[in-house]
Amino acid sequence: MSIILECNNLTKKFGNKAALSSLHLQLERGRIVGLLGPNGSGKTTLIKLANQLLTPTAGDILITGKKPGVETKKIVSYLPERTYLNDWMRVQQIIEFFSDFYVDFNKEKAYEMLRSLNINPDDRLKTMSKGTKEKVQLILVMSREAQLYLLDEPIGGVDPAARDYILKTILSNYNENATVLISTHLISDIENILDYVVFINQGQIVLTSSVDDIRKEKGKSVDALFREVFKC
C-alpha cells in the first residue's frame, strides 16, 4: 500500500470560522476517488491546501510524504473550479506554456483531445465560451502524466456529451501509480467511474469507503447514500 495524499490533524480557519477541523485522511495510489460533500463543506479548501494556495492553520498535508511546494507541484495536476486562462493567448500558445513549465506534459495527447472535442488550436482564449474554456482547462490538466490529479468540480459547466468524453478521458488516464481526486456534488454522473469515496461535511470526514463496499454491504448507490447522509 502506497500513500499519495495524507492529512494529519489538518485544520484551516478563516478568522474564527473553521473550514477544516482536525481532518485525517489517507489516499492510496491507483484510485479514482470522489470527494463528495454539500456546498461549503470544505472540498475546495482541502484541494487548495494541497496546492499551496492556502497554508494550514494547524496540522499538515503531505503529498508523497512532502509538504506542498515546488516538488509536489511537479507531480500534482490541478484543475481549479474557476477558469484561470488569460485572454491574450491562443490555445496552442497555452499548450506551449504548459509544456514549457511541466516536464510531464504530453503535447500529442493534448492535441488529440482538442481534435476530439472540436476545439481549434488557433482560437483565442478570449473568444471562447465559458464551457469551451473549461474543456480546454481540463484537456491541459489531463494531458499531464501526473501522479495526483486534483479536479475541483470538473464537469459542472460542460454539456453532457462533453461530460461523458471527459469521464472517459479520466478513466483512460487511470494507472497503477496515479490517483485522481474528483470533488463534486453531481454524484450520479460520476458514480460509475469511482473506486473510492470520501464524504466530507462541515470540515470533517464523515465517511470513507470503497464504492464496492457501499454497494455490497449497504446495498445502495453512492448517490442514494449521499442523500441519506446529508439529508436536510
Next chain:
Amino acid sequence: MLSKLLKYEIKATRRIFGPIYLALLIFAIVNRFTLNFSPEQWQMSAVLSMVVYISIMVGMFVMTLIVMIQRFYKNLLSAEGYLMLTLPIKSWKHIVSKLLVSMLWIIASSLVAMLSILIIALQKGDIAALIRESGPFFQQVYAYVGSWIYLWSIEAVIGFLLCIASGILIVYASIAVGHLFNNHRIFASFGAFVLLNTLSQILIVIVFVPLGNTCFPNFSFNPVDLMAMHCVIQGAIAYLMVITGLLAAAYFALTNYILTKRLNLE
C-alpha cells in the same frame, strides 16, 4: 525557470507596448513634417498632430504604470493566480520576473520618448555637432573630476535602477497587502501604499538620519573643492544606496511572505 517566466512576461506585455511605441514614433515623424511647413497654411495640422503626439506620450507613461500594477495583480492575485502559483516555481521568481520586466518597460519607454523628441527636433548637422562637442565636453569633465567620472557614472546607473526597483516593489507590496482583504481590495491597496510609505519615512527619520549624522559628522557641501570631499561623498552615496536597497528588500520580503503564506485568491 526564471528565464521562462521572463519570456512569457515579455510576451504578455510587448503586445501592449509595441503598438504604443510605433504610434509615438510615427507621430513624431508626422510632427517633424508639419512643423516644417509654412506656418500660415499648416498651423492647424501642426497643432493637431502635436496634441496627438503629446497625448500618446502621456498615454505611454500612464500605460507603463498601469501595466506594472495590472500584470502583478491580475496575473498573480486574481483568477490567473490559480495557474501561475501552482506552477512548480518558487514564488520569489514570479516577483523577480515581474519586477525586471516592469523595469525594462520603464527604461524602454524613456528611451523611445527621447528618440521621438530627437526625431522631431534634430536638424541637419546636429549629430556632427554633437559628436564634435562631446569630445571637449568629456575632457573638461574629466579634467574637473578625474577618473572618478567612471565610478560616478556607474553609481548613477545603479542608483537609478535601485530607485525604480524600490518604487515598483513598494507598489507590489501594497497590492499584496490589499489582496488580504476580502472586500474593497483596490481601496485597501491604496491604504497599504500610504501606510508603507509613511512607515518607510518614519524609519528613515528615526533610524537612518541619526545614524547618518553619526557616520558623517560635519557634513557640508562645498562645490568648489569637490575632490577634497570625495571620500565623504562616496560614503554618503553608498549609505543612501544601502538604505534604498534595504527598503526595497523589505518590500520584496513582505510581498514574498504574503504570496507564500497568506495567499487569499478569490
